[in-house]
Amino acid sequence: xxxxxxxxxxxxxxxxxxxxxxxxxxxxxxxxxxxxxxxxxxxxxxxxxxxxxxxxxxxxxxxxxxxxxxxxxxxxxxxxxxxxxxxxxxxxxxxxxxxxxxxxxxxxxxxxxxxxxxxxxxxxxxxxxxxxxxxxxxxxxxxxxxxxxxxxxxxxxxxxxxxxxxxxxxxxxxxxxxxxxxxxxxxxxxxxxxxxxxxxxxxxxxxxxxxxxxxxxxxxxxxxxxxxxxxxxxxxxxxxxxxxxxxxxxxxxxxxxxxxxxxxxxxxxxxxxxxxxxxxxxxxxxxxxxxxxxxxxxxxxxxxxxxxxxxxxxxxx
Amino acid sequence: xxxxxxxxxxxxxxxxxxxxxxxxxxxxxxxxxxxxxxxxxxxxxxxxxxxxxxxxxxxxxxxxxxxxxxxxxxxxxxxxxxxxxxxxxxxxxxxxxxxxxxxxxxxxxxxxxxxxxxxxxxxxxxxxxxxxxxxxxxxxxxxxxxxxxxxxxxxxxxxxxxxxxxxxxxxxxxxxxxxxxxxxxxxxxxxxxxxxxxxxxxxxxxxxxxxxxxxxxxxxxxxxxxxxxxxxxxxxxxxxxxxxxxxxxxxxxxxxxxxxxxxxxxxxxxxxxxxxxxxxxxxxxxxxxxxxxxxxxxxxxxxxxxxxxxxxxxxxx
Numbered sequence: 001x002x003x004x005x006x007x008x009x010x011x012x013x014x015x016x017x018x019x020x021x022x023x024x025x026x027x028x029x030x031x032x033x034x035x036x037x038x039x040x041x042x043x044x045x046x047x048x049x050x051x052x053x054x055x056x057x058x059x060x061x062x063x064x065x066x067x068x069x070x071x072x073x074x075x076x077x078x079x080x081x082x083x084x085x086x087x088x089x090x091x092x093x094x095x096x097x098x099x100x101x102x103x104x105x106x107x108x109x110x111x112x113x114x115x116x117x118x119x120x121x122x123x124x125x126x127x128x129x130x131x132x133x134x135x136x137x138x139x140x141x142x143x144x145x146x147x148x149x150x151x152x153x154x155x156x157x158x159x160x161x162x163x164x165x166x167x168x169x170x171x172x173x174x175x176x177x178x179x180x181x182x183x184x185x186x187x188x189x190x191x192x193x194x195x196x197x198x199x200x201x202x203x204x205x206x207x208x209x210x211x212x213x214x215x216x217x218x219x220x221x222x223x224x225x226x227x228x229x230x231x232x233x234x235x236x237x238x239x240x241x242x243x244x245x246x247x248x249x250x251x252x253x254x255x256x257x258x259x260x261x262x263x264x265x266x267x268x269x270x271x272x273x274x275x276x277x278x279x280x281x282x283x284x285x286x287x288x289x290x291x292x293x294x295x296x297x298x299x300x301x302x303x304x305x306x307x308x309x310x311x312x313x314x315x316x317x
Numbered sequence: 318x319x320x321x322x323x324x325x326x327x328x329x330x331x332x333x334x335x336x337x338x339x340x341x342x343x344x345x346x347x348x349x350x351x352x353x354x355x356x357x358x359x360x361x362x363x364x365x366x367x368x369x370x371x372x373x374x375x376x377x378x379x380x381x382x383x384x385x386x387x388x389x390x391x392x393x394x395x396x397x398x399x400x401x402x403x404x405x406x407x408x409x410x411x412x413x414x415x416x417x418x419x420x421x422x423x424x425x426x427x428x429x430x431x432x433x434x435x436x437x438x439x440x441x442x443x444x445x446x447x448x449x450x451x452x453x454x455x456x457x458x459x460x461x462x463x464x465x466x467x468x469x470x471x472x473x474x475x476x477x478x479x480x481x482x483x484x485x486x487x488x489x490x491x492x493x494x495x496x497x498x499x500x501x502x503x504x505x506x507x508x509x510x511x512x513x514x515x516x517x518x519x520x521x522x523x524x525x526x527x528x529x530x531x532x533x534x535x536x537x538x539x540x541x542x543x544x545x546x547x548x549x550x551x552x553x554x555x556x557x558x559x560x561x562x563x564x565x566x567x568x569x570x571x572x573x574x575x576x577x578x579x580x581x582x583x584x585x586x587x588x589x590x591x592x593x594x595x596x597x598x599x600x601x602x603x604x605x606x607x608x609x610x611x612x613x614x615x616x617x618x619x620x621x622x623x624x625x626x627x628x629x630x631x632x633x634x
Contacts, residue, residue, distance in 0.1 A: 025342065046592045268629065275363045275625035277592040308592035312585065312634055 004243050005154055007196035010161035010189065013060040016067070017159060020059055020094060022048050024163075026170050031273045036289050038296035041174075042270075043167040046278045046308025050114070052235075053163050053186055053306050054087035054150070060159030061148045062091040072097050074144035079125070079132040081107040082235060083307055084150035089118035100145045102136045110311050151185030152241025161189030167302050168193070174201045175299040178285035180306055181205035181214045181255060182236035184244025190304060191251035202253045206288040208233050209257040214240045218248060218255045232260055232316055235281035235307060256294060262287035264316045270305075279310045321560050322471055324513035327478035327506065330377040333384070334476060337376055337411060339365050341480075343487050348590045353606050355613035358491075359587075360484040363595045363625025367431070369552075370480050370503055370623050371404035371467070377476030378465045379408040389414050391461035396442070396449040398424040399552060400624055401467035406435035417462045419453045427628050468502030469558025478506030484619050485510070491518045492616035495602035497623055498522035498531040498572060499553035501561025507621060508568035519570040523605040525550050526574040531557045535565060535572045549577055549633055552598035552624060573611060579604035581633045587622075596627045 024044045033039055045053035066072050075098030078088050085101045092099035099120040103112065104127035115122060125135035140147060149156065163186070164177060177194050181187045187205045194203050207214050211229030217240055226239040240248075248255075267283035269290075270276060282305040288294050289301070341361045350356055362370035383389050392415030395405050402418045409416035416437040420429065421444035432439060442452035457464060466473065480503070481494060494511050498504045504522045511520050524531050528546030534557055543556040557565075565572070584600035586607075587593060599622040605611050606618070 051592065271594055271629060275368065275594040277588055277594060312588060312632065315629065315632070317629055 002154065004188070004247050005158040005161070005192060007192055009158040010165060010193055013155070013158040014162045014165060016063045017056060017059040017162065021056055023166060024048055026167060027274060027276070029274050032269060036296060038289070038299050038301050040301045040303055041167065041171045042274070043163055043302065043304045044276065045163055046276060046282060046305050050083065050086040050090045050118070051307055051309040052083035052087065053160060053304065054083040055090060056162050057153070057156035057159035057185055057189070058084065058087035058091040058148065061153060061155040062088070062095055064155045065146060066095050070146065072146065074098070074146070075100060076148050077136060077140050077143065077145035078102070078148050078150060079136045080150055082111055083309055085120070086111065086114045086118060088148055089115050089120035093119050098143070098145065100139050100143055102132055102139060104132065108311055111309070149241070150238070151183030152243050154243065156185050157189045157243060157247070159189070160186045161193045163304050164190040164193040164302070167304070168197050171302065173300065174198060174302045176202045176204060176294065176296060177302040178204045178206055178288070178294070179304040180233070180236055180281050180284040181207045181240070182211070182281065183238040184214060184240045184248060186304060186306060187252060188244040188247035191247055195251045203251060204294055205248065205252055205255040206285040207255055207257050208236055208263060208284060209259055211236050212257050214248065215255045215257050217245055218252070221249070231263070233263055233281040233284055235279065236284065256288045258284055258287040258291050258293060262291045266290055268317050277308045277310055278305050279307050280316070282306045282308070319471065321505070321564050322475040322478070322509060324509055326475040327482060327510055330472070330475040331479045331482060333380045334373060334376040334479065338373055340483060341365055343484060344591060344593070346591050349586060353613060355606070355616050355618050357618045357620055358484065358488045359591070360480055360619065360621045361593065362480055363593060363599060363622050365624070367400065367403040367407045367435070368624055368626040369400035369404065370477055370621065371400040372407060373479050374470070374473035374476035374502055374506070375401065375404035375408040375465065378470060378472040379405070379412055381472045382463060383412050387463065389463065391415070391463070392417060393465045394453060394457050394460065394462035395419070395465050395467060396453045397467055399428055400626060402437070403428065403431045403435060405465055406432050406437035410436050415460070415462065417456050417460055419449055419456060421449065425628055428626070466558070467555070468500030469560050471560065473502050474506045474560060474564070476506065477503045478510045480621050481507040481510040481619070484621070485514050488619065490617065491515060491619045493519045493521060493611065493613060494619040495521045495523055495605070495611070496621040497550070497553055497598050497601040498524045498557070499528070499598065500555040501531060501557045501565060503621060503623060504569060505561040505564035508564055512568045520568060521611055522565065522569055522572040523602040524572055524574050525553055525580060525601060526576055528553050529574050531565065532572045532574050534562055535569070538566070548580070550580055550598040550601055552596065553601065573605045575601055575604040575608050575610065579608045583607055585634050594625045594627055595622050596624050597633070599623045599625070
């Protein structure tokens, strides 16, 4: 199997998962356009099933494994504290197979309930990468389940690329398309789609300054691991994956970093002006625009709003 | 002029205001359908310009006055602490005329800013009906502006009826269509539309138990004024209007009341499951369903989500 997907893999993913995923709407806001001096089209993956774009990649991974004749009777497994866990649980439920999810004990109650609500078998671990990985290895040894990595996975990347495909089909030409970067699943899938369909369109990743391993990797040309990242954008705490980095080096035009203050300001702006619920990770590209890290004046810009799983009791404003 | 509009007035309103208002989306939620045992179609007026359905009626009133050759050079005027104020200010701005808004001094800062942001001239008054009315009378005497009442107005009712018109055109047949009732502008316009297009569809108004003047008026057959209403649904504190009551008596099948607890529960459910921002008034019909005040099992239900102007620093959860 190839290391990274091509656009044809994304087209194949779309055929496989359509009918299971939501074709999410593309929204615009006159007041945000006025504030930024640009025309921004928001692809609303906060409305996706399980509340985030992660369901695209999880579906494509599970359905591709099932269609390939892999032995799936022992189910799938992953470690995740958040959106990938819920997405994989729901995708497995659709195929009627078990989802074994390793979650740190300190994961939010709302996320634990969501994962359990999709029928997953949860094994709790300590909130360290070592504990997550060793617990997952033990679960896989015991169950025989197939691991589906949250982002450093061929089929997951191909699935995430379908969001940009829908965005371009619906809204046409763009000058710039942006997405947040954490592990890199969304931005790598997005870049493969955009550079095929709109070769002249710039692809820009936005990352919290407090979790800037992708930025440093991109600038240095070497994969820099994430050490003690700190950001309110909890979906972006993960370390960039090797497959994701390979795509980013080849197809992403720039990575910019943003402050925590601007992430919160951008998040609030979307809630107040667009009347939609997004989680902090989703706000990072707009934060980069507000912080003037990206030139968008009089340009047509696409932003993928990655998810909407925000605990309403823990708002930053 | 007639006392209350007919469906042809609503069709005329639609032609007059289209191109100025947002044709808002209709959203559904699998999980809310599962919880309620019904199929609910939410007409998202929280995405309307100025954040609420009020913009439909305000536009129709201002545009109709302008088209009728009325002397509009002195602008329009109203008293309102909330969504009608912002809606009228924006409608007047579109026509390039002045909007004179009387607002209670204790109106929320966010609403004061919104109204000022649309270029209105604000006159503050005491937070009593007497002060609101006497201050408005004074403003009108001084300016020569034309009053546009928030709900007890022929053209405002006709404008509000366009939301249900769009809902039915998009989603087809319904068993039940619901809206909240405060002054009665939305439910009266809705009822005129529904009873014309879907004569067999029930129209049900939902009202907070702590502000149940419409419920008591409907049951007694006499207009009962609202005395010291108390509810988190601040858009529904107003007293039912006489024109609105005339429509309700004729065309609304039932009015049900709901507890504050269920309003908050329903509001939270919409935020968490649908990832959209609604204000408490919008949640009142769903609250009635959760409280089993309306039989919706296996039925197709339309709900008009009236608005999304929620102060993010004052969430009830």
